[in-house]
Amino acid sequence: MSEKIKGPLFIGRSWAEYLKMFNLTADELKKMNILDGAAGASSFTAHMGKKGFHITAVDLLYDQDPDLLRAKCRKHLQILVKSLQPLKKEFVWTYFRDLDHLLEHRMLSCQEFSRDYTENPERYVPADLTSLPFDDNEFNLVLSSHLFFIYDHRLDLEFHLQALKEMIRVCKNEVRVYPLVKHQQKKSSLLKPVLDELSKKAELDLVKVNYQFRRGGDEMLVIKNNIRD
Numbered sequence: 001m002s003e004k005i006k007g008p009l010f011i012g013r014s015w016a017e018y019l020k021m022f023n024l025t026a027d028e029l030k031k032m033n034i035l036d037g038a039a040g041a042s043s044f045t046a047h048m049g050k051k052g053f054h055i056t057a058v059d060l061l062y063d064q065d066p067d068l069l070r071a072k073c074r075k076h077l078q079i080l081v082k083s084l085q086p087l088k089k090e091f092v093w094t095y096f097r098d099l100d101h102l103l104e105h106r107m108l109s110c111q112e113f114s115r116d117y118t119e120n121p122e123r124y125v126p127a128d129l130t131s132l133p134f135d136d137n138e139f140n141l142v143l144s145s146h147l148f149f150i151y152d153h154r155l156d157l158e159f160h161l162q163a164l165k166e167m168i169r170v171c172k173n174e175v176r177v178y179p180l181v182k183h184q185q186k187k188s189s190l191l192k193p194v195l196d197e198l199s200k201k202a203e204l205d206l207v208k209v210n211y212q213f214r215r216g217g218d219e220m221l222v223i224k225n226n227i228r229d
């Protein structure tokens with residue numbers, strides 16, 4: 001398979017990876033209203049929703065039919081695993097034993113997502129992160145994994161700032177973004193200009209997390225307070 005996908009892959013990490021990537025425990029999430037931005041086929045919303053947590057997922061592609069999204073996810077996962085074959089050294093193989101283990105884990109997330117997307121469509125809102133259909137301060141915690149910074153070859157500084165400011169607008173407490181590195185352990189060149197701009201009005205922190213698959217990817221950006229303009 002030599003096919004290349006244009007734009008972000010429609011795949012998803014598991015709920016267990018989300019807890020690690022964002023330094024979260026299920027207990028602390030109990031009283032929160034949570035938004036997962038650019039959630040893709042992650043099982044985080046499905047799993048937390050099933051447990052009774054208040055959670056909403058947003059993605060550009062959530063206007064699509066469940067069968068179509070399931071097929072897209074499976075296809076993108078196959079392409080991803082194939083493309084990682086020559087790049088294995090750029091990843092840390094502790095959470096996943098090998099590529100087969102990665103594929104198996106992500107396929108399970110895709111299945112859990114697909115089932116919930118079909119049974120509980122109200123949890124899945126089709127929207128662009130730069131223009132969210134939510135009120136100011138509607139959520140306590142807004143997360144976004146594997147869209148910002150790693151797609152800096154396709155998503156420019158203007159997109160990063162517009163989408164992050166929009167996520168901050170709908171968030172009462174904290175926005176968390178992971179990862180910050182792209183490849184060869186280097187942070188995205190957009191990180192500094194993003195931090196410079198957001199730090200004018202928000203409190204920012206780079207915080208170590210207990211997860212690392214992409215080598216060097218053991219930090220998240222935590223944004224506190226609100227930006228109002």
Ligand SMILES: C[S@@+](CC[C@H](N)C(=O)[O-])C[C@H]1O[C@@H](n2cnc3c(N)ncnc32)[C@H](O)[C@@H]1O
Nearest residue numbers: 008010012013038039040059060128129145146
């Ligand atoms: C690589 S996936 C990450 C999925 C999930 N967050 C995770 O970490 O497993 C990136 C997702 O971002 C979505 N996406 C891309 N641009 C977006 C935008 N402007 N607004 C909302 N979602 C977007 C894609 O459709 C895709 O599902």
